[in-house]
Amino acid sequence: MKTNELEKLLGTTKDTLRYYEKEELISPSRDDNGYRNYSHEDIRIIKNIIMLRSFDLSITDIRRIFNNEISLNTCLNQKKAFLRDKFFSIKSMI
Numbered sequence: 001m002k003t004n005e006l007e008k009l010l011g012t013t014k015d016t017l018r019y020y021e022k023e024e025l026i027s028p029s030r031d032d033n034g035y036r037n038y039s040h041e042d043i044r045i046i047k048n049i050i051m052l053r054s055f056d057l058s059i060t061d062i063r064r065i066f067n068n069e070i071s072l073n074t075c076l077n078q079k080k081a082f083l084r085d086k087f088f089s090i091k092s093m094i
Contacts, residue, residue, distance in 0.1 A: 001038045010046060020049060023059055025066065055079065
């Protein structure tokens, strides 16, 4: 699938797709003319990245999850604890 098709399918931008490639989260093949061609596996990974970013997880955390350095559950629990601490910190200022 070409970049413009993927942008429309997933509601993302080519800059975002290039960023994921730069961060080595995906590696689309290239056609003879140099156009990126995203595989089904690339698309699956991008969908997962979009979902994880919606939980406000960083690219670093996402990479750690993909590399099995941390479980999704552990990462989400850490994020939950961070947000809880931040909430109480802000609440104590009010």
